Amino acid sequence: MSAAELDFSPAERSTEAARIVRPSLSYWQDAWRRLRQNPRTMTSLVIVIGLLAFTLAGPWIWRVDPANQDLDQLSIPPGAPRSAFIVEPYRAWTRSAPVPGAGLRLAEEASTQRVRLVWDTREDSPAFEVFRDNYPPTATALGIPLGEVLLSDGLAFEDRLALEPTTYYYSIVPVDADNHLLMNARETIKVDVKRVITLEGARQRGLIAEDARMQVGDQVRLALHPLGTDYLGRDMLARLMHGARVSLFIGIVAPLLYVLLGVAYGSIAGFVGGATDQLLMRFADFVVALPFLLFMILFKVLFGIGPGESGIVPMLVALVILGWPATARLVRGQILQIREESYVSAARLMGSPTGYLIARHMIPNTLGVILVTLTFAIPSAIFTEAFLSFIGMGVAPPTPSWGSMSNEGIKTMLVSPHELILPAIFISVTVLAFNLLGDGLRDALDARMRSVE
């Protein structure tokens, strides 16, 4: 740069320098702007709104009673086929005609009404043991024993035990004269079981109209269960929706109540100060020291559940009694800080009454922190509900909640995993959404607690 290009003449004084170009934003507008910029927070906000819609509007659209049992479809996974063939009513097996073929074989087509097996004689065995399994049998595990067939009964077995429209593995094991199972001589066949229903049964269940002209061999469609059913044949989607009502109700209302209680308690302690403050906070310390889950259970017992009650209110009360001290401590600390601020002194000098000071200055200035606490309290309350319902100390059956559904689902997790996975996903997604929302809110509302990124 040459010297000639440098301009040392005084610049013109700008009158625009101090002008504020952008509109001034209030604290909440600024927070909202920050929130919107955070994609994670916005996603979780959408999820939360979606969950609320699922809970509130869902049962309106999907009008299935969560307590209604569909005994034709027990523990069916989502998207399972739901057609059934119409058959004659059950008739005893006469075994008149010989069945062609050799070895273990089906006498007739297998259906949920009955599975009829026949096999050939063996010289050394006066009896046979029959087994059924849902999985290909191994050398030692053949499934559930169905019964023993003596040679004098004929070489045939009819299975009518809780048949489901799936694939079964039937095994027969010869038994020798000394009552030993001859495992090496066992025979296994794979049987696909077809779902059938009698005409009478279909009419009774309302699957076909009274005057409909249907005949044996026609297909009917069973009731629709988009997310499958549980082990009692109850619709999973309906139960998840009604369970969400319980879980989210406890998860949102309980923190709301105890955060409010904590705010009141903490602001009184912080504002009054002195010996009262010491006394109040000592008490809060004691409540914090109570073993949380043990006392949740004790309070649940204390408030007792009568017959026909769901147990939601006792859990709510217990959560409120045990949950408030954390917020109280936090708010007290905030109040102690704000009390010393000059704008509070100014307001006091101008003669503002205490109530006005608390309502106008203290609470609005702690609102950000309180909101963040509330958002983080929701997932932990949902966890507590799920935990208690899981160990059987939560809501009483048949009221569904995500925790109690998981509790029922874990018992059959190998055979029908959807009964555990679906409620578990709902709990996890809800907790995740509220956690992320809390993170975002904290970043947006409270500069001091902003997470390190």
Next chain:
Amino acid sequence: MWRYTFKRLIQGIVTVWFIATATFFVMHFVPGDPLSDARATSEQIRKNLEARYGLDKPLAEQYYIYLKNIASGDLGISFTQQNREVNDIIREHFPVSAALGVLAVVFAALGGILWGALTALFRNRMPDIVIMFFVVLGVSVPSFVFAALGQLSLVTLNDWLGTSILPVAGWGSVQHLLVPSLVLGLGTMAFLTRLMRSSMLEVTGADYVRTARAKGLNATQIFIRHQLRNAILPVVTVLGPAIATITTGGFVVEIVFAIPGLGRFFVQSVQQLDYTVIMGTTVFYGGFLVFMVIAVDLVYGLIDPRVRVR
């Protein structure tokens, strides 16, 4: 330091008294009658039973006897298991829960420190993103799902290998302990990882780290001697409450893995309304937790000289 220790211990004893009192009055107002079962058939039997459990005395005297017994370490006799002392029950089942809990805390603390330090080292790079993804998963998935998954993966693993390398449920050996305690520690591990990460990031920007770097120390030495040692401090402070969370959170894992711990026993005694066992276990657990928190705080004082002054 001694004065501080003494003060904390006195506070702890008062807290345990509060827990015991709260338990006593909560249990006293529980609806229902501990002797309403078939045993109390006639009036005379009922009176005898009440006298045996001291239920015929006025409330204040019952409370006094209760406190006196706790002070002398006697937690009473079970209502449902004849002649079995609550002390015996605790002695039998607590070591199981404690072993599980201690191992879980070790898993959680080591894992949390390790993963947290790693994420801070590889900040905003692949390892950080992957680990933080699992951390988010860890704080969002309920413990019973982890327990179910843990058990399921054990079943699959044993099935796949053809032999049983780790037992699926039950109790008796170290092998029984591994997976349940890992499952129990996962939630806390995720929480500690998060804490360790932010604490490490804070330390990385500290003046003494810059000074060390300016002195020409190599990165490993700075990492171990300056960053790690200072970043661990906040993790130690939350270990006390973490022990509380883990020991009471043991219920689920004990139920899923069929472990005969005190948590499972507590749930069972609540279902059977076994008053003395419920009260005894609560007071015992409460006392244990209170003193664990105090112990952790005192250890913290040893590690960090700055708190000792206060």
